Each structure stands twice: as C-alpha cells, then as structure tokens.
Amino acid sequence: MSMKSICGLFLITFFLSVTSARSQSVKVIKFDQLNQLIHKPNDTLYVVNFWATWCAPCVKELPEFERARQAYASQKVSVLLVSMDDKADLAKKVNPFVRNRKIQSSVVLLDEPDLNAWVDQVAPEWSGALPMTLILNKQRNVRQYIGRPVKEGELATIINQHKP
Amino acid sequence: MKKTAFLPMVALLLAVALMSYRNASDGYKVGDTVQDFKLKNVDGKTVSLADKKDVKGYIIAFTCNTCPVAKAYESRIVALNEQFAPKGYPVLAIQSNDAQLSPGDSYSAMQERAKSKSYSFPYLYDESQTVAKSFGATNTPHMFVVKKEGNQYRVAYIGAIDNNQRDAAAADKKYVAEAVNELLAGKTVTTPSARAIGCGIKWRDA
Numbered sequence: 001m002s003m004k005s006i007c008g009l010f011l012i013t014f015f016l017s018v019t020s021a022r023s024q025s026v027k028v029i030k031f032d033q034l035n036q037l038i039h040k041p042n043d044t045l046y047v048v049n050f051w052a053t054w055c056a057p058c059v060k061e062l063p064e065f066e067r068a069r070q071a072y073a074s075q076k077v078s079v080l081l082v083s084m085d086d087k088a089d090l091a092k093k094v095n096p097f098v099r100n101r102k103i104q105s106s107v108v109l110l111d112e113p114d115l116n117a118w119v120d121q122v123a124p125e126w127s128g129a130l131p132m133t134l135i136l137n138k139q140r141n142v143r144q145y146i147g148r149p150v151k152e153g154e155l156a157t158i159i160n161q162h163k164p
Numbered sequence: 165m166k167k168t169a170f171l172p173m174v175a176l177l178l179a180v181a182l183m184s185y186r187n188a189s190d191g192y193k194v195g196d197t198v199q200d201f202k203l204k205n206v207d208g209k210t211v212s213l214a215d216k217k218d219v220k221g222y223i224i225a226f227t228c229n230t231c232p233v234a235k236a237y238e239s240r241i242v243a244l245n246e247q248f249a250p251k252g253y254p255v256l257a258i259q260s261n262d263a264q265l266s267p268g269d270s271y272s273a274m275q276e277r278a279k280s281k282s283y284s285f286p287y288l289y290d291e292s293q294t295v296a297k298s299f300g301a302t303n304t305p306h307m308f309v310v311k312k313e314g315n316q317y318r319v320a321y322i323g324a325i326d327n328n329q330r331d332a333a334a335a336d337k338k339y340v341a342e343a344v345n346e347l348l349a350g351k352t353v354t355t356p357s358a359r360a361i362g363c364g365i366k367w368r369d370a
Contacts, residue, residue: 127302
C-alpha cells in the first residue's frame with residue numbers, strides 16, 4: 001500500500017469518527033423502551049436527566065452531565081439525556097441543538113406527553129417540573145431523585161457513592 | 165397554675181411547628197383547607213381569597229411570563245376565567261419565580277404582560293415565595309382548584325390544565341374545566357390530580 005493510500009485511509013477513518021461523534025441523531029422512544037434502557041439487569045449506574053431544549057435551567061446544567069459522562073467514561077456509569085421536547089420539534093430543534101452543542105452523552109426523545117400514563121412507574125414524586133434527574137441501578141436498589149437543577153459537584157458526589 | 169399551663173403550651177407550640185413544617189415541605193393535598201393569603205396585584209392593590217364574597221371557589225394558577233409551557237397555556241388560562249368567572253369560579257394567577265433569577269418575571273414585567281395580554285383576572289406577585297411553598301406549587305403552570313365551604317377554601321383539584329400542551333383543541337382531557345364543571349354540578353371530582361411537563365419554579369437560594 002502506498003503512502004498516499006495509507007494517508008487517505010487514515011483521513012477517511014478520522015473523518016468518519018469525527019462526524020459520527022458529532023452528528024448523533026436523537027432516537028424517539030416510548031416509555032417501555034426508556035424503562036428497559038434505565039433498568040438493565042447489570043452493574044452499571046444510570047444517570048438519567050429529563051430536560052427540554054426550551055427549558056433554560058436544563059440547558060444550563062447540561063454541561064454538568066457532559067462532564068460526568070467524560071469523567072466516568074471508562075467506568076460502569078452511563079449518562080442518558082431524555083428530552084421531553086415535542087416529537088414535532090425533533091428535526092427542527094432537538095437534533096440541531098444536540099449537533100451544535102456537540103453533545104456526546106446519549107440523547108433520546110421520550111414521546112410520552114401524557115405523564116400520568118407512566119410517571120408513577122419511574123418517579124411518583126415528580127410533578128413534571130423540568131429539569132429532573134434520576135440516578136439508578138435496579139440490581140443494587142440504587143435510586144436517587146433530584147427534582148431541581150443539579151448543583152456544581154453534586155453529580156460526582158452521588159456517582160462516587162453509588163458506582164460499582 | 166403557671167407550671168401546669170406550661171407543658172400543654174409547649175406541646176401546642178410543638179404541634180403548630182410540626183404542622184407548619186409539614187405544610188412547608190409537602191404543600192396542600194386534595195381535600196386540604198387552604199390558608200388565605202395577601203398578595204400584591206399588578207394594579208398595586210392587595211388581593212385575598214376572602215375579597216370576593218359571592219364566589220363558589222377559585223381557579224388558582226401558578227404561572228409566569230417566561231416559561232414556554234406557561235406561555236403555551238396563557239390563552240387557556242384567560243379562557244378558563246372567561247368560562248368560569250361568571251359561574252362563580254374566577255381565576256387568580258400567581259407568579260412565584262424569583263425575579264433575580266428570572267428577570268423576565270419581575271413585578272414590572274408582570275404588569276406589562278397583564279396589560280399587553282389584557283388579563284381579565286388578578287396577576288399576583290408572590291415575592292417571598294411563601295404562597296407557592298404553602299401550596300406546594302413546584303412548576304408553571306400549576307393549577308389548584310379550591311371550593312368555598314363557608315369561610316374556608318378546600319382543594320378539589322391539583323395539577324395540569326389539560327393533557328395537550330401544544331394544541332388546546334387536541335386535548336382530550338381538560339382536567340381543570342372538568343373538575344370545575346363537576347364541582348358546579350355538585351359532583352365529586354373524577355380526576356382530582358393530573359401531571360404534565362412544566363418549568364420548575366425558580367426558587368431563591370435559601
């Protein structure tokens with residue numbers, strides 16, 4: 001293989017990895033799918049943040065979750081950002097938001113606007129005010145509810161306490 | 165005499181302290197009696213529940229200028245007042261966000277909003293946030309329907325306005341309207357609470 005084609009291959013691989021990391025497109029899910037994502041029968045600690053692009057305090061605290069994802073990337077800690085935006089805003093608002101801010105944590109859009117149908121199964125104490133965060137591990141009975149924006153350093157403290 | 169009166173006094177004080185603590189942390193539940201409040205309206209006058217003698221109750225709306233969900237519901241709150249004030253259930257809107265954290269919700273911004281949208285109901289400034297705390301309001305919009313019983317007001321419904329934020333016409337459950345209609349018909353409220361996504365009230369740091 002010539003030097004030129006090696007360089008070419010390298011460039012293509014580099015380009016692909018960069019674009020795939022940047023252009024996460026947000027998957028629309030129903031409650032059953034969310035339930036499966038956050039209650040997997042394993043050791044992983046799930047940090048689940050409910051937010052929306054229109055919610056200013058949510059947008060403000062997102063970097064805290066991105067930092068947590070990065071800090072615990074090599075450990076059994078999984079950050080999931082659950083957008084409560086309207087499904088109709090996926091292409092116009094949610095995807096561009098995630099792309100422009102280069103969000104690396106997994107993002108899903110929960111298409112369940114009627115809270116009453118499902119909320120008691122994950123957060124009976126939640127009134128519906130955004131943001132809201134759950135820190136979960138089903139196997140080890142870990143469950144922390146944060147019904148307000150997280151404070152600086154708060155996530156790390158909780159994660160350190162509950163990670164496997 | 166003094167000694168014997170002391171212990172019951174302490175017990176009473178403790179009980180009162182415990183009760184107020186419970187209210188402050190949990191807020192009202194459906195069936196609870198609401199304590200009247202005095203809040204400043206956008207016209208500068210003070211408003212209390214007891215002001216209107218001829219009402220059957222109130223539709224109390226914790227709302228604000230800035231929250232996109234509250235904005236989406238603003239015209240529905242106006243419509244609730246138009247529909248139910250003549251029947252004895254007027255709207256009282258209360259704004260509890262801290263104006264330092266949310267400058268768009270300052271008293272003067274509230275005055276502008278009420279004027280530009282020609283609110284037909286009081287828009288009250290809960291500057292100390294104590295009314296939101298005593299009710300247990302957490303988000304905007306957060307509705308409390310209270311029914312007048314003698315001189316008291318009992319909570320009959322807590323929660324969302326309806327089940328479709330985006331499109332009022334597409335909402336197939338109009339929780340507040342249904343609750344008030346049932347109260348007017350002398351029935352018990354079928355759905356006394358329902359939740360919806362909203363903005364968290366911006367609490368001043370303690």
